[in-house]
Amino acid sequence: MVDKKALKVEEGFKEKIKEFLNLNSFNTWIKPLKIVQIDNDKITFQVPSKVHIDYIKGQYKNALDESLKSVLGVNEITIKFLIDADTDFTIVETEEVLEKIPKLKPKNKKRSNISEYKETSLNPKYTFDNFIQGNGNEKAVVSAMNVAQQIKNSQYNPLLIFGGVGLGKTHLVSAIGNYVFEEGSAENILYLTSDIFVKQIVNNIKTGKIDEYKEYLITKDLIIIDDIQFFARKEKSQEELFHIFNYIYNNNGQIVLTSDFHPNDIHQLDERLKSRFKMGLITDVRPPDLETRAAIIRLKSEEKDFKLSNDVIMFIAHNINTNVRDLEGAIVKLYFYYSNFNKEITVTKAKELLKELMVSKKSTLNISKIQDIVSEYFKIPKDLLLKKTRTQEVAQARAVAMYLCTTQLKSTTTSIGMHFGGREHSTVSHATKKIQNKLNIQDADMTNIINEILNVINLSTY
Ligand code: ADP
Ligand code: MG
Numbered sequence: 001m002v003d004k005k006a007l008k009v010e011e012g013f014k015e016k017i018k019e020f021l022n023l024n025s026f027n028t029w030i031k032p033l034k035i036v037q038i039d040n041d042k043i044t045f046q047v048p049s050k051v052h053i054d055y056i057k058g059q060y061k062n063a064l065d066e067s068l069k070s071v072l073g074v075n076e077i078t079i080k081f082l083i084d085a086d087t088d089f090t091i092v093e094t095e096e097v098l099e100k101i102p103k104l105k106p107k108n109k110k111r112s113n114i115s116e117y118k119e120t121s122l123n124p125k126y127t128f129d130n131f132i133q134g135n136g137n138e139k140a141v142v143s144a145m146n147v148a149q150q151i152k153n154s155q156y157n158p159l160l161i162f163g164g165v166g167l168g169k170t171h172l173v174s175a176i177g178n179y180v181f182e183e184g185s186a187e188n189i190l191y192l193t194s195d196i197f198v199k200q201i202v203n204n205i206k207t208g209k210i211d212e213y214k215e216y217l218i219t220k221d222l223i224i225i226d227d228i229q230f231f232a233r234k235e236k237s238q239e240e241l242f243h244i245f246n247y248i249y250n251n252n253g254q255i256v257l258t259s260d261f262h263p264n265d266i267h268q269l270d271e272r273l274k275s276r277f278k279m280g281l282i283t284d285v286r287p288p289d290l291e292t293r294a295a296i297i298r299l300k301s302e303e304k305d306f307k308l309s310n311d312v313i314m315f316i317a318h319n320i321n322t323n324v325r326d327l328e329g330a331i332v333k334l335y336f337y338y339s340n341f342n343k344e345i346t347v348t349k350a351k352e353l354l355k356e357l358m359v360s361k362k363s364t365l366n367i368s369k370i371q372d373i374v375s376e377y378f379k380i381p382k383d384l385l386l387k388k389t390r391t392q393e394v395a396q397a398r399a400v401a402m403y404l405c406t407t408q409l410k411s412t413t414t415s416i417g418m419h420f421g422g423r424e425h426s427t428v429s430h431a432t433k434k435i436q437n438k439l440n441i442q443d444a445d446m447t448n449i450i451n452e453i454l455n456v457i458n459l460s461t462y
Contacts, residue, residue: 134292166325
């Protein structure tokens with residue numbers, strides 16, 4: 001039974017270990033630990049899950065050892081973990097956990113022998129070990145780990161992780177795949193981007209092989225579909241998608257999805273698909289805060305055996321605050337200089353080398369860029385925006401682009417008109433007003449469109 005001494009040691013230990021890690025990591029990984037037994041220098045912790053043990057052992061072993069030794073005043077320490085099995089309130093020794101956890105819903109899935117579907121494989125580099133947890137992604141990490149650990153009977157099916165570009169969605173969902181693959185807890189894993197998935201569905205409908213394709217899908221224990229925002233505007237395949245997801249779900253396949261936006265904010269996404277997704281867990285990743293950015297820079301440079309001083313790390317973390325892909329871009333740039341000139345990177349040097357990157361990013365937003373983004377968003381070729389085409393679809397996209405140019409840039413309506421195939425400035429003002437009016441009356445569709453495009457703009461520029 002838990003005694004007073006255990007509680008006291010637990011308190012002291014938690015205070016001490018705070019010196020070694022940041023508050024977020026503490027709250028997620030250390031706070032839930034309970035000391036259930038102390039036997040001289042043997043300490044037994046109760047933890048919520050096996051994922052938890054793996055993570056702590058991997059990341060905080062030293063911090064754990066040092067804090068405990070200091071609190072107990074001993075030189076050696078042996079740590080044991082017990083898993084608090086929520087389901088039946090028993091406590092299971094970690095060593096035996098694999099045998100003791102009942103194997104729910106054995107599926108006896110056949111290995112797929114259909115090789116005609118070209119599968120994009122998981123990137124083995126993306127694991128939980130090299131993913132920095134911090135403010136903004138902790139919920140996503142914990143849910144991903146939960147699913148990874150309980151792949152055959154997870155409570156979160158589907159798991160959907162959404163958020164802006166370059167924030168680690170692909171990394172996290174791949175980490176689930178790699179984890180279950182390494183643990184051997186799932187054999188058949190499928191990772192697809194949504195456009196390939198939709199293509200396969202469309203082709204199989206065309207060739208009358210959709211049932212066969214569904215049978216193929218349910219041989220998988222885990223299906224990861226990346227970037228499902230592309231499901232939108234594929235109206236015909238959405239109904240089939242809905243049925244396919246149901247079929248996989250009913251056959252106990254775990255589905256993991258990523259998206260740039262919350263399903264509610266995906267324009268033209270089928271309502272039934274939305275509610276299907278909501279039956280699982282939807283969780284987001286947000287841009288990392290300063291401390292997390294610094295930790296990521298440290299990790300990414302160390303992976304290259306590239307030692308950066310703390311000053312330089314903080315300089316990058318302060319100045320590049322968009323997403324992780326941009327942080328990586330900055331490191332690559334500095335590394336290039338370092339490895340070619342063999343000179344240490346100082347803050348002054350970093351400033352000089354990255355200035356270009358930051359300035360060029362800042363100045364990238366211009367009329368042409370907005371036209372690119374709008375054309376990509378509506379899937380309308382850019383030159384149609386500039387021509388005289390007056391179909392309703394093109395006219396709307398053009399008006400949206402003009403509105404964004406007027407509100408996001410300092411350009412005059414005359415200059416904007418010129419960049420739209422030589423139109424009058426009054427045409428630009430008129431289009432802008434029309435969109436503004438729709439926003440004023442809170443037209444839901446237009447509000448959505450503008451918000452989504454602004455999101456893309458903000459993520460691709462400073
Ligand atoms: P997304 O799919 O959200 O656009 P990615 O998963 O492709 O983003 O991540 C972009 C890059 O940033 C990848 O190289 C990934 O390893 C890295 N990355 C993102 N978040 C983290 C993190 N928290 N820790 C370590 N690396 C990260
Ligand atoms: Mg991605």
